[in-house]
Amino acid sequence: MSPELEQGLYVFVLATFVGLEVIRRVSPLLHTPLMSLTNAISAIAVVGSILVAGEQRTSLSTVLGTIAVACSMVNIVGGYLITYRMLRMFRKSGKEKP
Amino acid sequence: MIERAIPFLYLAAAGSFVLALKWLSAVSTARRGVIVGIAGMALAVGGTLLRPEIVSYRWIGAAFVAGTVIGVPMALMPMTAVPQRTALSHAFGALAAALVGTAEFYLRAPRIDRVTMGALVLEVLLGFLTFTASLMAFGKLQEILPTRPITWRFQNIVNLSLLGLAAGSGVYLVVRPDSVWLFPAFVSLSLLFGVLLIVPIGGADMPTVISLLNSYAGLSAAAMGFVLDNKLLIVAGALDGSSGFILSVIMCRAMNRSFTNVLFGAFGKVRDEDRPAGELRPVRSATAEEAAGILQAAGLVIVVPGYGMAVAQAQHKVRELYDVLTKAGVEVKFAIHPVAGRMPGHMNVLLAEANIPYDRLMEMEEVNSEFPQADVALVLGANDVTNPAARHDRTSPIFGMPILEVDKARTVMVVKRSMNPGFAGIENELYYLDRTLMVFGDAKAVVGSIVRELSGGGGR
Numbered sequence: 001m002s003p004e005l006e007q008g009l010y011v012f013v014l015a016t017f018v019g020l021e022v023i024r025r026v027s028p029l030l031h032t033p034l035m036s037l038t039n040a041i042s043a044i045a046v047v048g049s050i051l052v053a054g055e056q057r058t059s060l061s062t063v064l065g066t067i068a069v070a071c072s073m074v075n076i077v078g079g080y081l082i083t084y085r086m087l088r089m090f091r092k093s094g095k096e097k098p
Numbered sequence: 099m100i101e102r103a104i105p106f107l108y109l110a111a112a113g114s115f116v117l118a119l120k121w122l123s124a125v126s127t128a129r130r131g132v133i134v135g136i137a138g139m140a141l142a143v144g145g146t147l148l149r150p151e152i153v154s155y156r157w158i159g160a161a162f163v164a165g166t167v168i169g170v171p172m173a174l175m176p177m178t179a180v181p182q183r184t185a186l187s188h189a190f191g192a193l194a195a196a197l198v199g200t201a202e203f204y205l206r207a208p209r210i211d212r213v214t215m216g217a218l219v220l221e222v223l224l225g226f227l228t229f230t231a232s233l234m235a236f237g238k239l240q241e242i243l244p245t246r247p248i249t250w251r252f253q254n255i256v257n258l259s260l261l262g263l264a265a266g267s268g269v270y271l272v273v274r275p276d277s278v279w280l281f282p283a284f285v286s287l288s289l290l291f292g293v294l295l296i297v298p299i300g301g302a303d304m305p306t307v308i309s310l311l312n313s314y315a316g317l318s319a320a321a322m323g324f325v326l327d328n329k330l331l332i333v334a335g336a337l338d339g340s341s342g343f344i345l346s347v348i349m350c351r352a353m354n355r356s357f358t359n360v361l362f363g364a365f366g367k368v369r370d371e372d373r374p375a376g377e378l379r380p381v382r383s384a385t386a387e388e389a390a391g392i393l394q395a396a397g398l399v400i401v402v403p404g405y406g407m408a409v410a411q412a413q414h415k416v417r418e419l420y421d422v423l424t425k426a427g428v429e430v431k432f433a434i435h436p437v438a439g440r441m442p443g444h445m446n447v448l449l450a451e452a453n454i455p456y457d458r459l460m461e462m463e464e465v466n467s468e469f470p471q472a473d474v475a476l477v478l479g480a481n482d483v484t485n486p487a488a489r490h491d492r493t494s495p496i497f498g499m500p501i502l503e504v505d506k507a508r509t510v511m512v513v514k515r516s517m518n519p520g521f522a523g524i525e526n527e528l529y530y531l532d533r534t535l536m537v538f539g540d541a542k543a544v545v546g547s548i549v550r551e552l553s554g555g556g557g558r
Contacts, residue, residue, distance in 0.1 A: 004327050005213050012320060015333040018116055019340030025123040028436060028461050031345060031443030032180060034122055035312055037135060038341040039187050041115050042316045044139070044334035047146045048198040048326050052205075053161065054152030061201040066157040068201075071194040073165020074172065075187050076139055081173035082183070084132045086447050089177075090125050093455035 033086045040079025046072035100148055107145035108330040114138025115334050119341070125456060142330060177451040178408050181304065181440035182239040188311045189232035195318040196225025200285065202325055208276030215275045217324035219268040223288045224318040227264075230292030232311050238296070239304060239440055247300035260291050299360075301405070302482065304440045306349040306360045313342025345442050352436035352462075354488075354499040381517070384535040386544055389511055390551035392535075396473035398429045400465065402502055403445050404438050406479015406514070410541035413452040416478065419545050420454055422552045432458055433465040433475075433502050435483040466503050475507035477528075479514075479541050485526045495524060510534040513544045 026034050049072050053065030115138045121131030147155070175183050199222040203210075210218070237243035264287035267280055299307050316338025323331030350357060384392075393399060401420075407413060423430050432454065438445045446459055460468075469475060477484055480502075487494040488501045504510050510533055517529070517536075528534060537544050 002213060005324070008324050008327065008329070008332055011329050011332045012323075012336050015336035016340050019119070019337040020344060022116065022119045022123070022337075023341045023344050026119070027124060028348075028434070028443060029446050029456055029459060030122060030125065030128060031348075032184075032441060032447045033128065033443070034119075034341060035184055035309070035345065035442060036180075036187075037118065037122060037132065038312060038316065038338045039184065039191060040139070041118070041135060041334050042191050042312075042319050042338035043194070044115075044142060044331055045191065045194040045198060045319045045322060046139075047142055047328060047331060048202075048322050049161075049194055050143070050146045050158055051149065051151060051326070052198050052201045053157050054147075054149075054154060056153050056157075057205055061205050062157060064197040064201040066161045068194040068197040069158055069161035070165040070168075071190040071197075073162050074169040074190045075194075076143075077166045077169030078172040078183075078187060079169075080132060080136050080139070081170065082175075082180075083135075084129065085173065086177070086180075086450070087125070087128045087132060089447065089450040089453075090128075090456045091450075091453070092457050 029090070030087075033083050036079050036083045036086065040075055040083065043072040043075035043079060046076065101150055104145045104148055107141045107148075108328070111138040111142040111145070112330050112333040114141065115337055119337060177447050178411060180447060181308065181444060182236050184308055184441055185232050185236040185239055185311070188308070188315050189229050189236065191315040192225045192228035192232060192311075192318055194225075195315070195322050196222050196229060196285075196288075198322055199225060199318075199325065200281075203281060204278075207278050207281075210275045212272055212275075214325055215272045217321045219271055219284075221318050221321035221325060222285065223264060223268055224314045224321065226285055226288035227292035227295065228311050228314040228318060230289045231296050231307075232292075232315075234293055234296035235299075235304065235307060235311065238299070238301065245301040247298045247303075249298050253294075253298060257291070257294050260287060260294060264288050264291055301440065302437070303353075303360050305437050305442050305444075306346050306353070306357075308441050309342050309345035309349055310357075311342070313339050313346065316340075316342055349437055349442060352500060354496070379530050381529050381536050382532075382534065384511070384537050386537060386539075386547035387551050389535065389537050389544075390548045392509060392511070393423060393428065393474055393476070393548065394426060394552060396428050398431070398468070398472045399423060399474045399476060400431050400433050400469060400472045400504075400507065402433045402435075402475060402477045402480045402484060402504055403449065404435075404478065404480025404483065405440060405444075406481075407541050408439055408444065408448055408479070410479065410543075412478065412540075412542035412545055413448045413454075415542050415545040415549065416449070417452040417454050418549045419552075420458075422549055426552070430458065431460055431465065431468070433462070433469075433504075434459055435462055435480065435502050438480060438483060462500060462502060469503045469506040472507040473509065475504035475510045477504060477510065477512045477514075478545070481514075481526055482524065484528055485524065487524070487527050491527075504528065505531060505533075508533065511537060513537045513539065513541050515540060 320335025
């Protein structure tokens with residue numbers, strides 16, 4: 001096993017456990033915002049997309065990269081915005097919506 | 099020199115994502131969670147833009163603009179459309195990962211080591227199958243495609259062999275990365291499998307499927323992390339993957355079914371056969387006026403919303419009912435079944451949108467002990483999740499599924515368009531109980547007229 005793969009697998013396994021523990025505690029009340037937030041976070045694919053689009057090594061890779069950057073950006077902008085919008089709607093009794 | 103900062107930016111971004119999810123656990127801290135999530139993403143994007151490999155920003159800038167132009171309207175969709183919107187964004191996320199994988203393959207092949215190629219194959223397979231599967235789920239939720247499960251003979255055999263074929267060509271690509279000719283076939287197989295995976299899935303199974311697709315999109319991003327040897331991608335992808343996994347496990351448990359059963363069980367098929375019986379049995383029906391009278395005299399009313407409420411867009415009328423009853427001194431609570439609606443937490447966001455305080459929304463476990471004390475259980479567009487057959491009828495397809503025990507309330511009031519069985523096509527024996535009153539009509543119209551009756555008899 002190469003050291004890169006080994007480190008990568010350690011990171012993956014540990015991050016999965018952190019994820020399982022953290023997300024198990026999320027109240028079912030917030031499951032929809034949870035999904036839109038993780039959706040925005042998985043748009044981290046933008047990192048790879050920017051590199052492929054910006055390196056401009058072949059025209060194919062530039063085109064594919066550019067589309068990928070646009071797709072990721074849709075989820076970054078849309079995902080965070082709608083999560084915030086949803087969370088603003090949750091209020092306790094006795095308090096009017098801001 | 100500034101490049102030296104990039105690993106630290108990535109590390110901070112990874113930490114922010116964990117914090118974002120941690121803070122999302124409670125309503126009081128959730129908004130802070132979103133902010134720190136945005137900060138994390140800004141660090142990740144900013145750090146990447148600093149990398150020396152990037153020779154031109156022209157296309158990146160154009161793509162940023164295009165993405166924002168599509169992303170903003172997608173965030174402003176009405177809350178009733180949130181399941182479709184979520185499916186669509188899974189499609190975008192998965193496509194991004196798949197396209198990057200494809201680009202990397204053509205840049206590097208045939209000089210690509212087996213480990214990298216293995217990760218790349220996973221990234222592309224998961225990415226493309228999630229892309230078409232999410233588009234199909236979007237089509238079904240938006241009702242562009244038929245929402246009933248579509249099944250045919252040998253469907254599972256065909257689907258599984260297709261997956262086998264896709265996986266087989268993936269393995270071949272790992273062993274012989276120089277077989278560039280095989281890659282387009284591999285991509286097509288992945289795309290096709292995604293479509294066929296969703297064809298037999300019906301509307302009521304969407305919460306599980308959407309969660310599963312959420313998980314796949316995350317895993318695809320994590321696989322990209324292995325290809326690019328980037329730990330930030332691995333962390334974010336793993337977080338997303340585990341979140342989708344947990345949600346789909348919760349959804350499966352709430353239906354007492356297994357993953358395999360959801361994906362390959364073709365739920366709707368079993369149901370069509372034992373349908374006709376019982377439709378002639380007598381039920382007690384009531385008018386909105388009578389319903390209003392009973393509600394007014396109650397001490398505790400528990401409302402049970404379901405997909406029918408979302409379809410009828412009745413949530414704002416429900417809020418009016420909540421206001422009128424609360425003012426009249428009636429205690430009103432809402433019982434939320436985990437799979438009510440078309441995605442996890444669907445009912446909660448709809449009711450929150452209508453301005454109903456979230457401390458009135460109760461989970462199944464908490465609320466089931468309260469039904470025996472309730473004077474009225476008002477069922478609004480929910481069906482299978484209230485069927486007492488799940489508790490005792492071993493022959494019922496939903497036997498063993500945890501339900502909201504509405505039949506323990508003194509009076510059960512069911513608002514329903516007609517006696518047609520719901521998605522699953524199973525008779526709900528709740529409707530034939532002596533304590534059950536059926537109020538026929540569209541949820542929005544019925545609740546509207548009940549509100550009118552309560553707030554000063556007759557029209558306004």
